[in-house]
Amino acid sequence: xxxxxxxxxxxxxxxxxxxxxxxxxxxxxxxxxxxxxxxxxxxxxxxxxxxxxxxxxxxxxxxxxxxxxxxxxxxxxxxxxxxxxxxxxxxxxxxxxxxxxxxxxxxxxxxxxxxxxxxxxxxxxxxxxxxxxxxxxxxxxxxxxxxx
Numbered sequence: 001x002x003x004x005x006x007x008x009x010x011x012x013x014x015x016x017x018x019x020x021x022x023x024x025x026x027x028x029x030x031x032x033x034x035x036x037x038x039x040x041x042x043x044x045x046x047x048x049x050x051x052x053x054x055x056x057x058x059x060x061x062x063x064x065x066x067x068x069x070x071x072x073x074x075x076x077x078x079x080x081x082x083x084x085x086x087x088x089x090x091x092x093x094x095x096x097x098x099x100x101x102x103x104x105x106x107x108x109x110x111x112x113x114x115x116x117x118x119x120x121x122x123x124x125x126x127x128x129x130x131x132x133x134x135x136x137x138x139x140x141x142x143x144x145x146x147x148x
Contacts, residue, residue: 033055076094
């Protein structure tokens with residue numbers, strides 16, 4: 001199963017970056033790859049929503065239901081697909097104070113199989129997932145560093 005680890009340093013306080021990331025219902029407002037996030041269940045530290053992502057290279061929409069479990073003490077989020085287009089999707093977001101800013105890190109394990117198309121498509125999918133994570137990093141960084 002493919003694993004991806006990415007991180008970005010954000011010139012903004014930890015609490016601000018964490019709050020922006022925790023408000024995933026607003027992602028379609030500032031993330032070009034997220035078409036919609038529709039809440040299904042909400043609690044103080046648990047959020048379940050139906051997501052629709054866009055893969056512009058293929059004019060394709062990817063749909064899944066995701067559970068986010070937030071830990072406000074450790075500043076982490078463990079997320080996983082409950083059902084949807086991926087064979088598997090789960091990971092962790094970590095937020096750590098670093099150099100008067102915040103290190104936002106993602107660990108992702110995923111599986112997305114297209115049986116009839118084989119290994120070549122897996123490489124293409126991997127590059128799309130990496131690009132999507134980079135876009136998330138840059139979108140949260142841009143929002144957190146923007147003037148309030």
